[in-house]
Amino acid sequence: MGLTTRKNYRTLLYVNTLALVILGAAISGWGIFRLLPAGLGENYGAIHAAVQEIRKALLWKIVTIHTAASLLILFGIVVLHLFYSHRIAGPVYRLGLEAARIGQGKLAGNIRFRQKDNLTDMADLLNNVAYEYRGRIDEVRAYLAVIEAESLSLADLVRQGRDRVALREAAEKITGSVKDIERSLSNIKT
Amino acid sequence: MLFGKRKIYFIQKEFQARFILRFVAVSAVWAAATVTLFAWLAERRLEELRFSSHIDITTTSELLLPATVGAHVVSLIIFSCILAYTIFSLWKRLSPPLSAIKKEIARIAGGELTHQIILPENDEFLDLATALDGMRHELRENFMRVKEAHRILNASVAELSRSVDKGASSAGCTGLFQSAVARMKEHVQTFRY
Numbered sequence: 001m002g003l004t005t006r007k008n009y010r011t012l013l014y015v016n017t018l019a020l021v022i023l024g025a026a027i028s029g030w031g032i033f034r035l036l037p038a039g040l041g042e043n044y045g046a047i048h049a050a051v052q053e054i055r056k057a058l059l060w061k062i063v064t065i066h067t068a069a070s071l072l073i074l075f076g077i078v079v080l081h082l083f084y085s086h087r088i089a090g091p092v093y094r095l096g097l098e099a100a101r102i103g104q105g106k107l108a109g110n111i112r113f114r115q116k117d118n119l120t121d122m123a124d125l126l127n128n129v130a131y132e133y134r135g136r137i138d139e140v141r142a143y144l145a146v147i148e149a150e151s152l153s154l155a156d157l158v159r160q161g162r163d164r165v166a167l168r169e170a171a172e173k174i175t176g177s178v179k180d181i182e183r184s185l186s187n188i189k190t
Numbered sequence: 191m192l193f194g195k196r197k198i199y200f201i202q203k204e205f206q207a208r209f210i211l212r213f214v215a216v217s218a219v220w221a222a223a224t225v226t227l228f229a230w231l232a233e234r235r236l237e238e239l240r241f242s243s244h245i246d247i248t249t250t251s252e253l254l255l256p257a258t259v260g261a262h263v264v265s266l267i268i269f270s271c272i273l274a275y276t277i278f279s280l281w282k283r284l285s286p287p288l289s290a291i292k293k294e295i296a297r298i299a300g301g302e303l304t305h306q307i308i309l310p311e312n313d314e315f316l317d318l319a320t321a322l323d324g325m326r327h328e329l330r331e332n333f334m335r336v337k338e339a340h341r342i343l344n345a346s347v348a349e350l351s352r353s354v355d356k357g358a359s360s361a362g363c364t365g366l367f368q369s370a371v372a373r374m375k376e377h378v379q380t381f382r383y
Contacts, residue, residue, distance in 0.1 A: 003281055003284045003288050021266065021273075024217075025262040028262075032254070032258060033250060038249060038250055039248060040248055040253065042248070044245055048240075052240070054253070059229055063225060063229075066221060070221035074214055081213050085209035086201065088205075089205050093201045097321075099325035103325035103326075103327070106383065125299065132301070144374060154350075154367075164354065168351075171350055174350070178343060178344055178347050181343075182344070187300075187301040188303060188337075189302050190330050190333050190337060
């Protein structure tokens, strides 16, 4: 699944949108009856005349009340979906920022989303990228520390003019650590 | 902009505008359809009464309520179906690029930094794909520098070992090696956490 959302996100999107539209239908339905006279009259002639009056004005009233209700509902739809779209757009924006940070070499990998945000699996994936490369760099740093320490002792041995066995031993340790670095970097395809 | 814990709600303008417009369009169609249907049903009812010799209603509710309820119920049923389809199609549209992006991130985590992340020009998540590809590119550049420094270090270690074997190790030789170590360390320092 590509777009992974929080539980009930889609259901709530559907239900809330439908609820807004039902509210719009209720408002417009109620509005129509508010705009028209409640009673039609007592006798046939009066009722007939009232029906004719209603007929003349009905279309205009229907259009007016529905336009007003629709504008209200459309505003509600815009606001509601602004929030819902933000629960995808916000995480996408933050993922982009985190990617830029990782690109700069900041491998903290501590991207955390808000409780209602979606795409948390992508945040985990990106954290995993930072974690994996941080692991490699940690290894390289550890081996480099060994190499550095050995290089200092090697320089001392050279200065002291020590025998070849001690020098060879130090050189082998360094070679081993350099090979370890190679192993750590070998899985990274550049 | 709305105010609250998170201040900017309209953050990915194009994506959010398209997201919102879908629902606005569906709702606008619903409104137009309801007006048309209601007007038609009401007109039919009024037309019936116009030529009726016997009228047994006395209120507007009796006259128009069936048309009002009928029009709204029918339009709401149709709207709920269209809304479900809109959400379904939206997910169908948004899922494939995100799925592709996830695969690419997993690939990067696995150490593959040569594969470019490319999405079609008009894709909803083009910005994210571009940012992730930028990340991949920068990581690649940084690791290429580390690998190059490692190559130099490896060469200097080989040289050092040879000179030790020959019994001709000198301060110059170890100095060269130490500068290779320092260079490698410098490149590794570009990664911070």
